[in-house]
Structure formats: C-alpha cells, structure tokens
Amino acid sequence: MTAIPTEPRFLGGLAPREDNYLTHQAGIGSWVFTLDHKRIGVMYLVAILVAFLLGGIFALLIRVQLLRPEGLLFHGSDLSVYKTYNQLFTLHGAVMIFLVLIPGVPGALGNFVLPLMLGAKDVAFPRLNLWSFYLYVLGALLALASILIGAVDTGWTFYTPYAAQTNTAVIPLVFGAFILGFSSIFTGMNFIVTIHKMRPAGMTWFRMPLLLWSLYATAIIQIMATPVLGITLLLLILERLFQLGIFDPYFGGDPLLFQHFFWFYSHPAVYIMILPAMGVMSEVIATFSRREIFGYRFVALSSIAIAVIGFFVWGHHMFPNGQSGPLNTIFSGLTMLVALPSAVKVWNWLATMYKGSISLQTPMCYSLAFFFLFAIGGLTGLFLASLSTNFHLHDTYFVVAHFHYVMIGGTMFMFIAGLHYWWPKMTGRMFNDALGRLACLLLFVGFNVTFFPQFLMGTHGMPRRYAVYKPEFQPYHVLSTIGGFLQFAALVLIAGYLVHSLYRGRRAAANPWGGSTLEWTCSSPPPHDNFPTPPVVRAPYDHKHLLWNETLGGYEWQPVENETR
Amino acid sequence: MTDATNVAGHHDEGWHLAHHFETPAQQFESGKLGIWLFLTTEILLFSGLFCAYAVYRANHPEIFAYAHLYLSKSLGALNTVVLIFSSFTMAAAVRAAQLGQTRWQVRLLALTLVCGFAFLGVKSVEYQAKWKEGLLAGRAYQPAAPPHGAVVPEPPQRAESATGAAGGQPESAGGMKLDKSTIAPAAVGRPGLSEKWLQGKAAHPDGHWVGPEPNNVQLFFGIYFAMTGLHGVHVLAGMAAIAWVLVRARRGEFGPKYFSPVDFTGLYWHLVDLVWIFLFPLLYLIH
Numbered sequence: 138m139t140a141i142p143t144e145p146r147f148l149g150g151l152a153p154r155e156d157n158y159l160t161h162q163a164g165i166g167s168w169v170f171t172l173d174h175k176r177i178g179v180m181y182l183v184a185i186l187v188a189f190l191l192g193g194i195f196a197l198l199i200r201v202q203l204l205r206p207e208g209l210l211f212h213g214s215d216l217s218v219y220k221t222y223n224q225l226f227t228l229h230g231a232v233m234i235f236l237v238l239i240p241g242v243p244g245a246l247g248n249f250v251l252p253l254m255l256g257a258k259d260v261a262f263p264r265l266n267l268w269s270f271y272l273y274v275l276g277a278l279l280a281l282a283s284i285l286i287g288a289v290d291t292g293w294t295f296y297t298p299y300a301a302q303t304n305t306a307v308i309p310l311v312f313g314a315f316i317l318g319f320s321s322i323f324t325g326m327n328f329i330v331t332i333h334k335m336r337p338a339g340m341t342w343f344r345m346p347l348l349l350w351s352l353y354a355t356a357i358i359q360i361m362a363t364p365v366l367g368i369t370l371l372l373l374i375l376e377r378l379f380q381l382g383i384f385d386p387y388f389g390g391d392p393l394l395f396q397h398f399f400w401f402y403s404h405p406a407v408y409i410m411i412l413p414a415m416g417v418m419s420e421v422i423a424t425f426s427r428r429e430i431f432g433y434r435f436v437a438l439s440s441i442a443i444a445v446i447g448f449f450v451w452g453h454h455m456f457p458n459g460q461s462g463p464l465n466t467i468f469s470g471l472t473m474l475v476a477l478p479s480a481v482k483v484w485n486w487l488a489t490m491y492k493g494s495i496s497l498q499t500p501m502c503y504s505l506a507f508f509f510l511f512a513i514g515g516l517t518g519l520f521l522a523s524l525s526t527n528f529h530l531h532d533t534y535f536v537v538a539h540f541h542y543v544m545i546g547g548t549m550f551m552f553i554a555g556l557h558y559w560w561p562k563m564t565g566r567m568f569n570d571a572l573g574r575l576a577c578l579l580l581f582v583g584f585n586v587t588f589f590p591q592f593l594m595g596t597h598g599m600p601r602r603y604a605v606y607k608p609e610f611q612p613y614h615v616l617s618t619i620g621g622f623l624q625f626a627a628l629v630l631i632a633g634y635l636v637h638s639l640y641r642g643r644r645a646a647a648n649p650w651g652g653s654t655l656e657w658t659c660s661s662p663p664p665h666d667n668f669p670t671p672p673v674v675r676a677p678y679d680h681k682h683l684l685w686n687e688t689l690g691g692y693e694w695q696p697v698e699n700e701t702r
Numbered sequence: 703m704t705d706a707t708n709v710a711g712h713h714d715e716g717w718h719l720a721h722h723f724e725t726p727a728q729q730f731e732s733g734k735l736g737i738w739l740f741l742t743t744e745i746l747l748f749s750g751l752f753c754a755y756a757v758y759r760a761n762h763p764e765i766f767a768y769a770h771l772y773l774s775k776s777l778g779a780l781n782t783v784v785l786i787f788s789s790f791t792m793a794a795a796v797r798a799a800q801l802g803q804t805r806w807q808v809r810l811l812a813l814t815l816v817c818g819f820a821f822l823g824v825k826s827v828e829y830q831a832k833w834k835e836g837l838l839a840g841r842a843y844q845p846a847a848p849p850h851g852a853v854v855p856e857p858p859q860r861a862e863s864a865t866g867a868a869g870g871q872p873e874s875a876g877g878m879k880l881d882k883s884t885i886a887p888a889a890v891g892r893p894g895l896s897e898k899w900l901q902g903k904a905a906h907p908d909g910h911w912v913g914p915e916p917n918n919v920q921l922f923f924g925i926y927f928a929m930t931g932l933h934g935v936h937v938l939a940g941m942a943a944i945a946w947v948l949v950r951a952r953r954g955e956f957g958p959k960y961f962s963p964v965d966f967t968g969l970y971w972h973l974v975d976l977v978w979i980f981l982f983p984l985l986y987l988i989h
Contacts, residue, residue: 148840259722260734326739334732335722368750372928381924382842383754388840389918394757398750666721 168603170547172263175350178269179563182556185245188236188277195229197625199617200587222604223290224305224413230293231310238548239406242413243324243359244273246555249563251328252662253656254346256672257335260327264490269588270324272316281314282306283354292602294403295308296386297395301376301602301631308374314315315370320362336700346654346677347423347436351416354440358412358447366402369395378586383553393459400451408447410544412440414551415482418504421554422486422653425501426493429678441476446475456527465524466608472522479515498650499573503554506581512547514539517592531602532602535595538588546584552686553580561649565662566642569634576630583623590616646691647678651683658694663672718960732961737966741953741973744936753985768911769922770988771849774828778986781824782978786816788817792944796968799961804954807964811948814971818941827836827936832923839927843920852911901972922924929981935976943967 154206155443158175161167168176202210202222211218248266252259260266285290286306291299300307332345332353373395375381382388384395423430430436452460460468476534487508495501515540518524530536561567573665600609606614648657656663682695723729759766795810836844848854865892956964956981 261720261722262736263720267734322743326736326743329733329739330736332727335737342894360739361746362742364746367751368747368932372750372754375924375928379838379924379927380920381928382840382918382921383758383924383928388924390922391757395755398753468722614741 143582147155153660155660156664157662158665159565159662163319170267172259173665174248174252174260174263174265174266177247177266178247180270180564181240181248181273182245183273184277185237185241192204192229192232192237193625193628194401195225196230196286196461197621198223199229200621201606203606203614204618206606206611209534209603214574219604220290222601223292224288226602227292231280231314232647233544234293234406234410235314236273236280239317239321240273240324241410241552241679242417242555243328243355243550243698244270246552246559247328247348247413248324248419250559250656251331251349251352252335253667254654255331255350255654255657256337256340256674257331258668261330261589262323262327266327267324269320269327272323276313276315276317276320276339276586279316283310283313284530287607293375294399296399297376297390297392298386300373301385301387303579308377311373315374318370320365321359322357322574322609324622325363325576326357327559328356329360331355333356334516337674338670342435343437344674344677345437346514347419347430347433348413348416350440351412351419353443354407355412356617357441358409359442359449360638362405362409364405369398369402377590388641393455397451397584400454401448405444405450406448407544409441410548414548415440417555417558418482418507419498420455420485420652420654421551421558422489423678423680424558424650425489425504426495427651427680427683428489428493429680430485431488431491432481433677435481436485439481442478443475446478450475453522453527455526457531458555463646469522469524469527473519476515476519483512483515484533488641497574499570499577500502500554500558500650501548501568502574502577505551507547507554510542510550510584512545514542514546520607528567531597532600534599534601537601538591538595541588541591545588550580550584552585556635558650558652559656560638561645562637562656562663564658565645566638566643566644567649568638568642570573572630572634572645576627576634579630580624580627583620583625583627585620586623587617587620590614590620619686630652643690646686646689648683648694649690650693651680651685651692652681653680657692704818723802726959729847733962733966737969741969744806744970744973747917748929748932751925751932752980752984755925755929757813759988762918764916765919765922766905766988768852768916769850769919769926770985771851771911772832772835772845773926773986774831775826775986777828778982781821782982784817784820784824785975785978788814788821789972791817792968792971796964798962799956799964804904804951807951807956808948809950810862811944811964815941815944815948818937821862821937822934822941825930836921838920838922843923845919848915850912854911854913879982910945926985931986933974934979940967940971940974943970 151271161173162171168180171177171180199222202208202225203651205212208222211222224323248260251388263333283306286309287304289295289305289307289310291301291303292304292309295307295311300311332349336345372381372383376384376390380388382390383393384390384398386392419430419436428498450468450472452464453472456465486504497505517535521536523532540547556566557573594610594613597610599606645661646661650657650663653675655674658672659667683692684695685691686693719726719729723732762989791810791813793815795807798807798810799803835846836842838844944967947964950963
C-alpha cells in the first residue's frame with residue numbers, strides 16, 4: 138500500500154504491480170487450469186454476466202411482443218407464429234434460473250469470498266471447484282445448442298405430457314440442466330466441507346460472518362434437492378427416448394407426479410437463490426451501518442430454518458392441479474411458516490440500522506431497495522400461499538410479479554450489491570460511487586414500473602405466458618415494457634462504470650468500506666494464497682477498532698490490547 | 703471426491719498433502735466428509751426412482767404382481783450374492799491398504815473388479831432375455847407370452863402396430879395403445895388394491911397370477927429398466943474407480959499413512975451394493 142501506480146499495465150490495467158492473485162501467474166493457461174478459488178470465482182462471474190445479458194435480451198423481446206394486444210413481433214391467425222413467443226419465455230426462464238440465479242451469488246461471489254471470510258487458503262476441493270465451473274460452461278453450451286437445434290417451447294418447468302411430446306430440442310436443454318445440477322452440487326459439497334473442516338483457530342461457528350451461514354444453508358439445499366432434479370430430468374429424457382411412462386399419461390403415467398418431482402427440487406431452489414442474497418444483505422447492512430448485526434444468532438439460524446422448511450412446501454405449486462384437499466391445506470400452512478424466519482431476518486436488519494452510522498454508498502442503496510422489494514415480494518407470497526386467493530391468482534401475472542419481486546428485487550439486487558461491495562476486493566479498483574447510486578435509483582424505479590403493474594394485471598385475470606391479450610390490459614403491459622427498458626438502461630450504466638473503473642478507477646485500499654470481516658484484512662486484490670499466516674479471528678461485525686485513514690483511502694485496524702486468538 | 707487429496711501434493715513418504723491443508727488429518731477428514739456428502743446425493747438420486755416405484759406400486763399393485771413374474775429370481779439372487787461378496791472383498795482391500803499389505807490389497811481389489819464384471823454379465827443375460835421377449839417400456843412392450851406362473855385365459859394379443867412404432871407423436875400411434883391410455887393415470891386411479899388383482903389373489907393364494915393381463919404392464923418395465931439401468935451405470939462407475947485404485951495400488955501408493963482413495967472408493971462401492979439390496983426384493987421378490 139505504498140506507491141500507487143498510475144499507468145495501466147497487465148490485463149488492461151486491472152492488476153497493480155505487487156504480487157496478488159491476478160498477477161501471481163500470467164497467461165491464458167494460468168486461468169484455464171487455475172485451482173485458485175478467486176480466479177474460479179472471477180471466471181464464474183464473467184460467465185454468469187454473459188448469461189444474464191442473454192436472459193435479459195429474451196426478456197426485452199417478450200416485453201416488446203406484449204406492447205400491443207395482438208402482439209407486436211408475432212401476430213396473425215396462424216397459431217404457429219406464437220411458438221417463437223413460447224420459446225422466448227422458456228429460454229428467458231431457463232437461462233435466468235439455471236444459469237444466473239442459482240449459480241449467481243454462490244458461484245461467483247461465494248467462490249471468491251468464502252475462503253477469504255473464513256480465513257482459509259482455499260476451498261476444500263479446489264480441483265472439484267474447477268470441475269464445477271467447467272460443468273457450468275458445458276451445461277450452458279448445451280442450453281445454447283438447444284436453441285440452434287430447436288428452441289424448447291415448454292416453459293422452464295418442462296411439464297409433461299407436453300414436454301414428452303413437443304418436437305423441440307427438449308433433450309439437449311434438459312441434459313444441460315442436469316449437468317448444471319452437478320455443477321451446483323459440487324459447489325455445495327465444497328462449501329459444506331470447507332466450512333466444517335477449514336476454519337482456522339478461533340473461527341467458531343458463531344463467529345462466522347452471516348454470508349457463510351447463508352451459503353452453508355444454501356449448500357445443504359444444493360446437496361439434498363438437486364439430485365432429485367437430476368433424476369427427474371433423467372426420467373424426462375428417458376420418457377422421450379423410450380416412452381418410460383412414468384410421467385406421460387399416454388403410457389399410463391402421471392403428469393402430477395412429474396410436478397411433485399420437479400417442485401421438490403425447484404421450490405427449494407428458490408431458497409438456493411434467495412438465501413445467499415440474504416447473506417450479502419447481512420454483510421452490507423452491518424458494514425454500512427457500522428454496527429454489529431442485531432440478533433446475530435437468530436439471523437444465522439433463520440437461514441437454516443428457511444433451508445429446512447423450504448423442503449416441505451413444494452406442493453403449493455400444484456394447488457389447483459389435482460392435488461388432494463388435505464394435502465393442499467398442509468402445504469398452505471407450511472408455506473406460510475417460511476414467512477417467519479424471513480421476517481426474523483428483515484426485522485433484525487432493520488434493528489441493525491437503528492442508531493447505526495449509516496453511509497449511503499452504492500451497496501447500501503441496493504440493500505435499502507431490497508427492504509422494499511423483498512417486503513412486497515414476500516408478502517404477496519402469502520396471498521399465493523392462501524388457498525382461497527391462490528385459486529384466483531394461480532398462473533396469472535400476479536405470480537410472475539411475485540416471483541420477480543423476490544428473485545430480481547431480492548436476489549439480483551443483492552447480487553449487484555455484492556458485486557459492488559466486493560468489486561474493490563476483486564479488481565483492486567474503485568468504481569464511481571455517484572454513478573453507482575444513480576444506477577441503483579434508475580434500476581429501482583425501472584423495476585417497480587415493470588413489475589408493479591403486473592400485480593394489478595394478475596388480479597384482473599391476465600394469465601401468464603400468453604402472447605396476445607385483451608385490450609384492457611394494454612396500459613399495464615406498456616408500462617411494464619417501459620420499465621423493462623429503464624432497467625436495461627440502468628444495467629448498461631452499471632456495466633459502463635464498472636468496466637471504466639478497471640482502466641481508470643482509483644486504486645482500492647485493503648478496506649475501503651470499513652468491513653469488519655476477514656476478507657478486508659487482505660490486500661485488494663488479495664494475494665495468491667489469501668493469508669500468509671493464519672489470520673487473527675475477531676468477533677464478527679466488531680467495528681469499534683476500524684478507523685478511517687485518509688492517506689490509505691480506506692479503514693485501518695487499530696491494535697487491540699491483550700488480543701487473544 | 704478423492705481429487706483434492708492428491709492435488710499438487712508433495713511426494714513425501716507416500717502420502718500427499720495439498721497446499722491448502724494444515725495437516726494430513728484435516729485433509730483426510732475433509733475427503734471423508736466430502737465422500738459422505740456425495741453418497742447423500744447418490745441416495746437422493748435413487749430416492750426419486752424409489753418414490754416413483756412406491757407411487758405406482760401403491761396405486762397399481764396388479765401391474766407389479768403380474769409383471770414381476772417375468773423376472774428370473776435365480777439370476778437376481780445370484781447377482782445379490784455376487785455383490786455382497788464383492789462388498790466383503792472391497793472392505794478387506796481397504797483393511798489391507800491400512801495394514802500396508804500391498805499384495806493382498808491388489809488381489810482383493812482385482813477380485814472385487816471381477817465381481818463387478820460378473821454382476822454386469824448376469825445383468826446383460828437378463829436384459830437380453832427381456833429384449834427378445836419384447837418386455838420393454840412404452841410402445842416397445844410387445845410380450846411374446848404371459849409370464850411363467852401366470853394363468854391367463856387369453857394370451858396377450860399384440861396388434862402389429864407399424865404406425866405406432868414409427869411415429870414419435872401419440873396421434874400417429876396404433877389404436878391399441880390409445881385404448882390402453884384411457885386408463886386413468888395413477889394419481890386419480892383407484893388407490894390400494896385393484897379388483898383384478900384381488901380376483902387373481904383370491905383364486906391363487908400363493909401369489910401366482912390368475913386372470914387377464916392387467917393394463918399398463920409397460921409401466922413396470924419402464925420402472926424396472928430405469929432402476930436397474932441407473933444402478934448398472936453406477937456399477938460401471940464403481941468399477942472404473944476400482945480399476946484406477948488398483949493401478950495405483952500396484953504402484954504401492956497406499957499404506958497406513960495414505961489410503962483415502964481406497965477407503966472412499968470402498969464407501970462408494972458399498973452404496974452401490976446397498977442400492978441393489980433394495981432393488982432385488984422390490985423388483986424380484988414381491989407378490
């Protein structure tokens with residue numbers, strides 16, 4: 138942290154002079170075969186952002202189609218023109234779920250920060266970690282190949298019997314999702330073993346940063362639920378190849394059984410998506426309020442509670458689909474139970490901010506947005522969990538809006554928050570904070586303009602997945618499309634200033650935000666093996682000994698008397 | 703899962719310590735937890751199939767009571783014995799590795815591998831017979847004769863459905879199969895024991911089948927091939943792992959200080975064995 142080099146040198150100015158994980162080895166081979174969790178995290182990040190762009194383009198095409206009641210892109214009396222629309226929403230869903238939301242926070246941010254936060258040199262199985270990344274790439278390529286062979290038009294849920302009958306490339310896409318499942322399982326295995334076995338002296342369970350608790354709970358779901366998706370998708374492939382008959386009523390099978398199998402994974406999967414985002418929320422709230430997390434143990438254990446309860450609520454996707462009444466009632470009750478640990482988290486975050494010294498830097502702005510969006514998304518979930526309202530709202534835009542409020546307003550907003558929060562750590566550069574806040578505001582407004590009208594449409598009976606609609610819904614759809622483009626503009630702005638920061642950004646200090654967790658004790662970017670000596674583990678979220686140092690442009694640890702390891 | 707245990711390790715007294723571990727014990731325990739987590743995922747992978755089995759057996763016991771008569775109990779029993787014996791030799795191989803008895807370890811691993819081949823050999827004999835007799839899933843279910851032990855008044859008559867075999871779409875299928883599909887799917891079908899099964903049962907208390915062929919027998923073979931096929935793939939994977947460990951054992955890489963690859967391969971092999979121990983009674987020995 139002495140001289141600050143001004144001229145860009147390696148990797149487009151990304152890497153400063155001193156030895157860190159970016160400069161430790163050079164050349165393409167050093168990235169392709171790297172076993173360093175930080176580099177794997179960065180590669181994941183790039184791949185996920187590419188997939189995010191792709192999924193976003195599909196979303197915008199959907200929104201453009203819905204500008205006019207009779208359809209702007211595809212219209213006419215020949216029904217086959219709408220097949221392209223079905224393919225678009227299938228691809229939007231499949232890409233965003235399997236390639237962006239599920240691996241997003243764990244794969245990109247988790248891989249980068251988990252060992253750093255824990256005080257370990259790497260994850261337990263570095264080679265498996267690299268495998269996990271390449272399986273992700275392979276799954277993604279198969280998904281792309283399916284577009285070329287014949288884009289799937291079943292919806293991302295692949296419901297039978299249609300998925301067993303359509304002549305689109307179901308098998309490549311489903312096999313891609315199967316492989317992505319392995320990628321997810323390997324990440325989960327790595328995280329569980331790392332957290333169990335690689336904690337340095339002094340890092341007890343209740344000294345772990347809350348992101349680690351979230352990732353641990355996520356990993357449990359990844360391990361326990363993903364194999365069931367694996368066998369479901371495998372059976373679907375066999376159904377198409379050999380008419381296995383398990384899911385296809387044409388051969389005596391039961392399509393509702395497919396839905397049970399599918400949602401046994403895919404409901405817990407939404408907790409795979411939201412739990413890591415909640416972990417990022419805990420980190421950001423603590424750092425930018427400069428306070429200890431209120432009710433640390435409750436926030437930590439509520440992650441586990443969400444993971445456990447999340448396994449017993451899958452039936453709420455099938456309320457009107459022929460599931461029996463008593464089962465519906467049980468699933469409805471269990472679903473509402475998830476609101477409890479979620480609310481525990483939200484109230485504790487609020488209480489953390491109370492009397493905190495809040496600074497509204499970019500990551501914190503996203504966290505504040507999260508409060509609003511997750512509250513709306515979560516509470517509308519209760520409408521859908523109630524049987525009486527569910528029968529009215531099932532398969533309408535209300536569900537679409539609810540899901541996007543939780544998954545985009547929750548997960549994606551926190552993914553972007555985490556990206557900004559750890560950006561200085563990953564790249565060693567500071568981005569333009571004023572532009573960051575502006576983009577956050579634009580994204581927040583654009584998001585609400587897009588999805589809030591969808592709640593209203595849904596309650597008025599607009600069904601999801603329709604390429605054309607009745608004219609009275611047009612104002613909502615037009616608003617929604619405008620919001621979609623606002624979000625796109627915000628994301629372009631974010632991409633712009635982040636890329637700019639790589640070349641022209643101010644050099645980041647080791648601890649630019651005043652974070653109290655271990656990753657901020659490393660240099661920015663961290664050295665190749667993270668910690669030359671095992672780090673001193675303090676209580677989590679202790680901000681007392683962090684003081685701003687103007688010359689460093691960051692916070693500095695003050696020596697603590699009589700410190701024990 | 704044993705990957706990490708030999709990542710760029712130091713060749714030092716026969717065991718490998720990866721750079722990010724502090725002690726060999728930490729490395730071994732990490733690997734052990736990893737393999738157990740992996741086995742958890744394997745159990746859950748199979749659990750989906752066991753769940754499908756349970757749903758269809760509960761809703762349509764007559765299909766299982768009839769179709770299982772097609773399976774050869776003696777070949778199934780033989781394979782069970784082969785696999786249980788191979789689990790014993792595998793466990794003994796791990797013990798030999800821990801004691802540093804390299805020659806015994808190699809012999810026992812080779813014996814385990816031979817058992818794997820024997821299992822797959824018997825299985826292929828069974829599959830071949832099913833193939834010849836037309837006992838397959840879906841449209842390919844065209845049985846030549848009723849199963850041994852069943853008294854069927856009129857043997858199952860299968861129309862030559864040329865159109866059905868050619869087309870992938872249901873509409874193009876032969877009329878015969880469309881009739882079969884009018885049977886309600888399992889979820890809304892009659893729960894518990896269906897009448898046809900009860901009739902057969904009453905006529906023949908020792909569990910043999912008397913009466914016409916039940917509907918949707920092809921479902922049994924769909925489940926049978928999915929379960930035994932996935933298990934067979936796991937046997938193959940286990941054999942590949944054993945072969946890899948065998949090569950390394952011949953080089954004398956394992957001993958009292960470093961034996962985790964043998965140990966973890968053994969755990970995996972036992973799980974594959976265990977799955978078969980559930981498959982055998984559920985598919986072959988039911989009434």
